[in-house]
Amino acid sequence: MVNKEGGDSSYGIGVDIGGTKTLIIGANGKGHTIFKEKIKSSQDVETIIAAVDRCIRATGISRSKIVGIGVGVPGRVNSAKGIVLDTPALKWKNLRLKQQFQTKFSLPVFVNNDVNLAAIGEKWLGNAKNCRDIFYIAFGTGVGSAVIANGQIIEGVTFSAGEIGYFIDKDDIREGRTNSILNFGTFERKTSGTALAEKGVEYGYSPRELFVEFQKGNPKVTPIIEDFVSEITIAIANVVSLINPEIVIIGGGVSESMGCVINAIRDRVAKITPISTKIELSKLGGEAGAFGGIAYVWEKAKKNKKLEGKK
Amino acid sequence: MVNKEGGDSSYGIGVDIGGTKTLIIGANGKGHTIFKEKIKSSQDVETIIAAVDRCIRATGISRSKIVGIGVGVPGRVNSAKGIVLDTPALKWKNLRLKQQFQTKFSLPVFVNNDVNLAAIGEKWLGNAKNCRDIFYIAFGTGVGSAVIANGQIIEGVTFSAGEIGYFIDKDDIREGRTNSILNFGTFERKTSGTALAEKGVEYGYSPRELFVEFQKGNPKVTPIIEDFVSEITIAIANVVSLINPEIVIIGGGVSESMGCVINAIRDRVAKITPISTKIELSKLGGEAGAFGGIAYVWEKAKKNKKLEGKK
Numbered sequence: 001m002v003n004k005e006g007g008d009s010s011y012g013i014g015v016d017i018g019g020t021k022t023l024i025i026g027a028n029g030k031g032h033t034i035f036k037e038k039i040k041s042s043q044d045v046e047t048i049i050a051a052v053d054r055c056i057r058a059t060g061i062s063r064s065k066i067v068g069i070g071v072g073v074p075g076r077v078n079s080a081k082g083i084v085l086d087t088p089a090l091k092w093k094n095l096r097l098k099q100q101f102q103t104k105f106s107l108p109v110f111v112n113n114d115v116n117l118a119a120i121g122e123k124w125l126g127n128a129k130n131c132r133d134i135f136y137i138a139f140g141t142g143v144g145s146a147v148i149a150n151g152q153i154i155e156g157v158t159f160s161a162g163e164i165g166y167f168i169d170k171d172d173i174r175e176g177r178t179n180s181i182l183n184f185g186t187f188e189r190k191t192s193g194t195a196l197a198e199k200g201v202e203y204g205y206s207p208r209e210l211f212v213e214f215q216k217g218n219p220k221v222t223p224i225i226e227d228f229v230s231e232i233t234i235a236i237a238n239v240v241s242l243i244n245p246e247i248v249i250i251g252g253g254v255s256e257s258m259g260c261v262i263n264a265i266r267d268r269v270a271k272i273t274p275i276s277t278k279i280e281l282s283k284l285g286g287e288a289g290a291f292g293g294i295a296y297v298w299e300k301a302k303k304n305k306k307l308e309g310k311k
Numbered sequence: 312m313v314n315k316e317g318g319d320s321s322y323g324i325g326v327d328i329g330g331t332k333t334l335i336i337g338a339n340g341k342g343h344t345i346f347k348e349k350i351k352s353s354q355d356v357e358t359i360i361a362a363v364d365r366c367i368r369a370t371g372i373s374r375s376k377i378v379g380i381g382v383g384v385p386g387r388v389n390s391a392k393g394i395v396l397d398t399p400a401l402k403w404k405n406l407r408l409k410q411q412f413q414t415k416f417s418l419p420v421f422v423n424n425d426v427n428l429a430a431i432g433e434k435w436l437g438n439a440k441n442c443r444d445i446f447y448i449a450f451g452t453g454v455g456s457a458v459i460a461n462g463q464i465i466e467g468v469t470f471s472a473g474e475i476g477y478f479i480d481k482d483d484i485r486e487g488r489t490n491s492i493l494n495f496g497t498f499e500r501k502t503s504g505t506a507l508a509e510k511g512v513e514y515g516y517s518p519r520e521l522f523v524e525f526q527k528g529n530p531k532v533t534p535i536i537e538d539f540v541s542e543i544t545i546a547i548a549n550v551v552s553l554i555n556p557e558i559v560i561i562g563g564g565v566s567e568s569m570g571c572v573i574n575a576i577r578d579r580v581a582k583i584t585p586i587s588t589k590i591e592l593s594k595l596g597g598e599a600g601a602f603g604g605i606a607y608v609w610e611k612a613k614k615n616k617k618l619e620g621k622k
Contacts, residue, residue: 133468147554149458149465149472156460156555157444160586166552168545168583169480181585185552234479239553241477241496243458244467272479274492275471 011061013069014121014293015052016114017041019089019141022048024055025290029298031125034059036287043090045097049104067301068108069101070293072117076159082111085159110300114289115162116153118282119146120299121292122249126283135245137164137236138252138282143188147243165192167235190231193254199224211257229261229268236265237273244275251282322372324380325432325604326363327425328352330400330452333359335366336601337377340609342436345370347598354401356408360415367416378612379419380412381604383428387470393422396470421611425600426473427464429593430457431610432603433560437594446556448475448547449563449593454499458554476503478546501542504565510535522568540572540579547576548584555586562593 011034016023022041026034035058039051056066075087082098101109119136122128128136134148145164147154154161165185172178172186179185189195196207203220205213214225236248250258250265258265258281266279284291322345327334333352337345346369350362367377386398393409412420430447433439439447445459456475458465465472476496483489483497490496500506507518514531516524525536547559561569561576569576569592577590595602 131468145553147460149460149467150463152461152463154460154465154554156586157442157557158555158586161460161553161555163552163555163584163586166584166586167549170482170541170545173541173545173583178583179552179585230481230484234481234484238478238549241474241490242456242472242550242553243465244469244472244474246468272484272489273474273477274490275467275469275474275477 010065010067012067012294012297013052013056014117014290014295014297015048015069015071016117016289016293017048017071017073017090018114018289019074022051023287023290024052025287025294026055026059026061027291027294031291031294034061036290041090043092045095045100049101052101053104063105063107066107068110068297069105070117070296070300071097071101071109071111072114072289072293073097073111074114077111077113078159079110079112079155082109084111108297108300108304110293110296112153112296113144113146113155113159113162115144116146116155117290117292117296118251118284118288119148119249119292120153120295121284121288121290122251122282123148124295124298125291126249126288127280128247128249131246133243133245134247134249135236135239135243135277136249136251136282137232137239139191139232139250139254140193140252142184142194143192143252145239147239147245149243149245164235164239167238169234187231187235191228191235193252196224196228196254207254208257211260215260225261229264233265233268233272236279237269240269240275240277241273245277247278247280249280249282251285251288253286255281256285321376321378323378323605323608324363324367325428325601325606325608326359326380326382327428327600327604328359328382328384328401329425329600330385333362334598334601335363336598336605337366337370337372338602338605342602342605345372347601352401354403356406356411360412363412364415374416374418377418379421379608380416381428381607381611382408382412382420382422383425383600383604384408384422385425388422388424389470390421390423390466393420395422419608419611419615421604421607423464423607424455424457424466424470424473426455427457427466428601428603428607429562429595429599430459430560430603431464431606432595432599432601433562433593434459435606435609436602437560437599438591439558439560442557444554444556445558445560446547446550446554446588447560447562448543448550450502450543450561450565451504451563453495453505454503454563456550458550458556460554460556475546475550478549480545498542498546502539502546504563507535507539507565518565519568522571526571536572540575544576544579544583547590548580551580551586551588552584556588558589558591560591560593562596562599564597566592567596
């Protein structure tokens with residue numbers, strides 16, 4: 001028996017497969033966590049599946065109380081079929097991930113892009129709680145984003161939506177920069193954690209230290225952070241003008257250091273687009289994707305229940 | 312009796328209220344037109360309603376065969392309530408347009424933004440036929456856009472989505488340009504028909520003539536059109552990267568002269584974003600909004616039918 005709302009008696013499993021680490025969380029419909037485990041990522045799906053199985057067994061919860069498994073991967077996913085189309089970080093191509101999980105667990109399995117799931121996670125338990133129109137942008141190794149409109153993830157016709165890393169401007173074009181599927185995008189090369197790390201290395205600072213030094217007024221790092229804020233402000237403002245989200249959530253590893261610039265970002269976005277929005281840092285941080293996997297299970301379970309009700 | 316698909320025996324009415332002209336079209340579910348009339352727009356809603364009433368009466372079709380009326384306005388609309396929030400062109404504010412139409416006609420009435428309806432029109436009978444993920448951009452007096460994702464119009468939390476006229480870039484910021492609700496947006500000031508007219512006037516050319524002269528290789532107008540193409544190419548590419556539409560439709564009055572640059576736009580967009588898409592000029596031109604009004608009626612009627620079926 002599964003509660004419609006996913007109450008205390010039923011559980012969802014979220015699996016956020018990253019390039020280096022995989023986070024596995026089990027929680028009930030209120031987000032009460034029954035386990036949380038981080039393992040090294042593996043290109044071998046069976047290794048990940050075995051870890052998920054171990055986690056579930058360790059809780060002692062009966063399989064019948066688990067509503068499903070939501071899996072996020074850092075790449076393009078045909079979510080309708082549960083096929084990973086491509087993931088540069090894990091080198092998977094046309095991988096039937098849903099099928100492999102289902103064969104093992106005999107449970108409903110839902111697969112989507114990791115950034116999409118992080119947005120769903122923030123919508124469920126984070127700073128975008130109960131919002132129907134959300135823009136989520138993550139600054140990590142690369143830069144990704146997710147659009148939720150009318151409460152639905154915008155996946156795009158080839159499941160490529162959210163590729164804000166490819167945002168380009170006139171300076172890029174004047175200077176001959178362009179975008180290709182194989183490389184970091186033009187926006188990503190300016191604003192990712194990787195880009196900040198490259199800029200900071202000259203002065204011996206990590207991205208996190210760049211923000212700390214910026215707060216102290218260190219004149220060497222000021223232009224680096226000013227540029228970063230200026231770049232992301234323009235991108236966020238343009239997305240806000242286009243899709244009019246209730247809230248913009250800034251996530252990804254870099255966001256953990258961005259408390260000192262969040263007000264500047266808010267002020268500048270409000271200055272350059274008249275479409276107003278809230279802007280917040282991620283609440284769930286690195287756990288947004290795995291919690292999003294669980295929320296995705298509840299969403300799909302409810303939808304399927306509705307469809308069944310129609311029959 | 313109303314056919315589910317809006318077949319030959321039932322009709323929809325589309326009313327596209329523009330700043331200067333209002334187009335009224337009646338058509339069946341296959342798009343076969345039973346009347347088409349253009350009148351001068353009026354700030355007085357009753358004048359428009361009277362014209363719609365005249366059109367319907369003139370056809371001699373019984374009221375019971377009309378499924379509903381879809382009305383587009385050049386402004387922000389609370390489509391759920393059918394209230395026009397604001398329309399600079401007509402100076403309406405919090406106007407209960409749906410209610411006024413319904414009082415007169417005792418028919419279902421659906422109101423939305425004119426650009427959103429134009430996108431729905433292209434989806435129904437134009438170059439975006441049967442596409443679920445569409446980006447529509449219109450270059451007219453101003454610049455507007457509409458996003459259809461998963462087959463649904465993205466309206467935004469305050470019904471302000473699609474305001475691409477506010478797109479801004481680093482050049483704008485360096486030169487002190489910004490956006491406010493009362494003025495043309497930064498992108499609009501560079502790419503609207505109004506902007507092209509202002510640039511052309513120096514050489515004695517209308518926007519249409521600018522494109523003709525460009526084709527002839529007139530060196531005076533070349534930079535004007537090159538700039539225009541470059542600006543809109545960047546904006547379109549960024550939207551494509553963000554929402555991954557199957558097709559981009561370029562509409563609005565200016566688009567009627569853009570046949571000579573459409574290939575250049577396609578090539579450049581493909582060069583600066585690796586997310587592929589089709590790009591086409593509008594097929595329905597100035598009639599997209601009114602036909603979209605009719606399509607909107609069918610959509611809503613089907614949806615309501617489904618909801619009734621659930622009861």
